[in-house]
Amino acid sequence: MKSYDVIGFEDLLGDVTPGDLILIYGPPKVGKSIFCYQFLYSGLKGSEPCLYIAADYGSRQLEQRMMEFNWFLQPHIQNGEVYIIDLLTRLAGIKVEDSASVKFSSAQNLADLMVKVGVGTRELFRKSSKFRAVLDSLTIIFAFNPPNLVLRLMKAYKTRVSEANGIGLVVHTTGTVEPQFESSLMELVDLKIFFDGENIQVESSTGKRSAKYTITSEGIKYWGLEG
Amino acid sequence: MIVRIASGIPGLDELIGEERGSLAENTVTLVYGPPKVGKSIFCYQFAYEGFRSDEPCLYISADYGLNELERSISNFGWKFDEYRENFYIIDAISTISGLEVESRDNYFPSSVHNPTDIMVKLGMAIRQIASKSHRFRSVLDSLTTLMAFNDELLIVRVLTVYIMRIKESGGTAIVTYTEGSADSKVENMLKAIVDNIIHLDGEKLTIEAMVGSGKITASYNITSNGMIVE
Numbered sequence: 001m002k003s004y005d006v007i008g009f010e011d012l013l014g015d016v017t018p019g020d021l022i023l024i025y026g027p028p029k030v031g032k033s034i035f036c037y038q039f040l041y042s043g044l045k046g047s048e049p050c051l052y053i054a055a056d057y058g059s060r061q062l063e064q065r066m067m068e069f070n071w072f073l074q075p076h077i078q079n080g081e082v083y084i085i086d087l088l089t090r091l092a093g094i095k096v097e098d099s100a101s102v103k104f105s106s107a108q109n110l111a112d113l114m115v116k117v118g119v120g121t122r123e124l125f126r127k128s129s130k131f132r133a134v135l136d137s138l139t140i141i142f143a144f145n146p147p148n149l150v151l152r153l154m155k156a157y158k159t160r161v162s163e164a165n166g167i168g169l170v171v172h173t174t175g176t177v178e179p180q181f182e183s184s185l186m187e188l189v190d191l192k193i194f195f196d197g198e199n200i201q202v203e204s205s206t207g208k209r210s211a212k213y214t215i216t217s218e219g220i221k222y223w224g225l226e227g
Numbered sequence: 228m229i230v231r232i233a234s235g236i237p238g239l240d241e242l243i244g245e246e247r248g249s250l251a252e253n254t255v256t257l258v259y260g261p262p263k264v265g266k267s268i269f270c271y272q273f274a275y276e277g278f279r280s281d282e283p284c285l286y287i288s289a290d291y292g293l294n295e296l297e298r299s300i301s302n303f304g305w306k307f308d309e310y311r312e313n314f315y316i317i318d319a320i321s322t323i324s325g326l327e328v329e330s331r332d333n334y335f336p337s338s339v340h341n342p343t344d345i346m347v348k349l350g351m352a353i354r355q356i357a358s359k360s361h362r363f364r365s366v367l368d369s370l371t372t373l374m375a376f377n378d379e380l381l382i383v384r385v386l387t388v389y390i391m392r393i394k395e396s397g398g399t400a401i402v403t404y405t406e407g408s409a410d411s412k413v414e415n416m417l418k419a420i421v422d423n424i425i426h427l428d429g430e431k432l433t434i435e436a437m438v439g440s441g442k443i444t445a446s447y448n449i450t451s452n453g454m455i456v457e
Contacts, residue, residue, distance in 0.1 A: 028418035029436035056420060061394060064253070068229055068439065092391030093350065107387075139419045143383040175415040217439075 006167065008042025011225055012211065015204040016191060018130065019162040023185065025172045026195035031215045032171045033065070035195070036136045038219040039169055040082070041071040043132040049081045051120045051133040051166070053113070056140050058089040059102050069219050077101045080127070083120040085113065088140070108144040110153045117157060121164040133161045137171035138185075147181040154188055202227075229439040232399055235276025236269065238456030242434065242443050251438040252362070252399050254422035255390050259404040264429040265449050266403040267291070270366040271300050272453050273401050277364040278310035283356045285315045285365040285398070287349070287389075289339050289372040292321035293328050303453050315352045319345055320372070339376040342385045349389065353396050365393050365400040370417065371408045379413045387420060432456055 006013040016022065024032050033056070040050045054062050062084065063073045076082045080101050087107040089096050096104055103120070105113045124131040135157065141150055154170065161168040172185060186192060194201040195213075200222055202209045209227035213220055233248040234240055243249040250256055250273075258266050267290065274284040288296055293316055300307050307314060317335045321328045328336065333355075335348040356363050367389060373382045386402065393400045404417060406426075418424055424435040427447070434443045447456045 028415060029424060058391060058395065088387065088391050089395070092388045092395070093346075094391065094395050137419070139416055140383075140387055143380055143387065143416055173415060173419040176412050176419065178412075 007046035007048070008038065012200070012202060012209070012222065013191070015206050016167060018165045018167060020190040021158045021161060021168040021170060021188070022191045022193060023170050023172060023189040024193050024195065025174055027175065027197070028173055030195045030197045031213070031220055032173075032195055033136050034069075034215060035193075035220055036134045036169060036171060037062075037066045037069065037071060039132060040134055041066065041069075041073075044076045044081055047081075047128070048130045048132055049083070049124045049128050050131060051083045051085070051117070051124055051161075053085045053087065053117070053133075053135040055087045055107060055135065056137050058092075058094075059084045059086040060089070069217065071219075080123075083124055085116050085120065087113065107140050110141070110145060110149060114153065114156055114160075117160055121160050121166065124166070125164040129165065131164070131166045133166045133168040135168070135170045137173060139171075139173045139176055142177050147177050151181060151184050151188070154185065158188060233276050233280075235272035235274075236447075236454050236456055238445070238447075239432070242445055242456065243437065243440055249437070250399060251422065253394055253397060254438055255393065255400045255402060256423040256425060256437075257402055257404060257417060257421040258425045258427065259406050259417075260427035261406055261429070264427040265447070265454050266405075266427060267299070267368055268303075268449060268454050269425075269427070270368045270401055270403060271303065271305065274314070274364060274366055275300075275305050275307070275310075278307070278313050281313065281360075283313040283315060283360050283363040285317070285349070285352050285356060285363060285393075287317045287319065287345065287365070287367045289319045289367075290369050292324065292326050293318045293334065294321075294326070303451065305453075315356060317345060317348045317352060339373055342373065342377055342381060345373075346385060346388055349392060353392060353398075357396050362397045362399075365398045367400065367402040369403040369405065371403075371405040374409050374413075379409045383413060383416050383420070386417070390420065 043050050084102045086104050090104040091106045103116050191204045200211050200213050211222040211225040213222040230252040231248040232252050240249040258269050277284050315333045319337045319339045322338050337345045337348045423437045426433040432447045445456050
């Protein structure tokens with residue numbers, strides 16, 4: 001399959017092909033989630049729908065956080081271009097009902113999460129030949145489940161997204177699990193992107209690339225791409 | 228646009244450079260550092276600032292019982308008595324140290340041994356607060372003590388629930404943690420799940436992360452009137 005342009009990140013993600021899973025990793029508070037919002041929003045703007053698993057915040061907070069960048073999610077939720085799986089709101093004991101585009105699952109019930117991922121990917125696949133899938137992040141999932149189980153989830157998730165021809169993004173905070181689980185995670189993905197607060201490093205089977213970046217009120221801006 | 232609220236620490240809000248305050252509303256800030264550098268004092272000032280503008284505060288105290296808490300606070304000359312009706316306390320330590328505390332409104336005795344009960348009391352307190360105010364402050368002091376009595380990952384899960392409930396109800400919170408007291412993996416998780424991070428080392432205050440702002444360091448002192456950033 002031929003590579004195609006990932007709208008919004010054409011040069012940075014040049015090697016990506018549909019079905020690929022990308023790992024975004026780095027220490028806390030370097031902009032990994034902001035990258036996810038931007039990936040989601042640029043996809044929606046380019047008419048690529050998105051499956052979004054909110055695992056570190058609720059769906060309402062996702063909307064609020066995106067609004068800080070003037071990215072408005074509500075219209076896209078209403079017309080079904082984004083399919084959100086919220087893993088925390090119900091877990092926190094807050095009473096909420098599923099809607100057509102927002103489904104509530106739980107960080108401690110990965111089997112239920114996979115069922116909803118299945119339904120979500122099928123629905124988006126029917127809508128569009130291209131779609132995006134974001135999982136932000138594994139941190140709280142690791143706090144609620146044994147690491148081996150999380151790795152099995154990731155294998156199943158990769159298969160699902162890949163079969164439906166989506167491009168997947170998974171976020172991991174470095175140093176939150178034992179190094180061997182971190183290595184297994186790295187082996188599982190097709191492309192790795194490391195954020196350290198100043199540099200973005202992209203590593204794929206065809207080579208490495210890096211750029212400087214900064215977080216602005218319009219999201220992540222990167223420049224000086226090399227490699 | 229990011230709405231910010233006053234921290235209650237003289238000099239801190241000016242660092243962020245906005246008129247109204249420094250802490251992004253409806254976010255959770257981790258205040259951490261070695262022991263005895265002013266983390267609890269930071270919390271008192273944050274709560275007191277809220278009282279002065281009639282915002283309730285939900286205070287989960289795992290380090291100091293109610294009486295000790297009130298004593299420490301009054302040492303700085305702050306009159307919490309006047310604000311009792313806005314001061315909601317989940318006292319997780321008095322019962323286990325066998326102290327008698329007079330029951331009163333807004334006071335929820337619990338135990339550091341029982342995080343589930345703390346979460347139940349949190350739900351009760353939030354319901355009471357939400358019935359009279361759509362914005363409030365909350366303090367959790369400290370995660371270190373909760374971790375000393377429980378499995379560390381369990382406390383990460385409890386914190387996750389705490390953060391969700393505070394945010395969904397319109398609150399803005401401070402949680403404290405003593406640097407190096409838990410496994411480094413757990414410490415990384417804590418930093419990942421909060422929104423903002425402030426480090427105190429006894430001399431310098433570093434805003435390591437703050438919604439909509441960069442990293443900033445400044446000196447601070449603890450005076451008889453509390454913490455002051457220079």
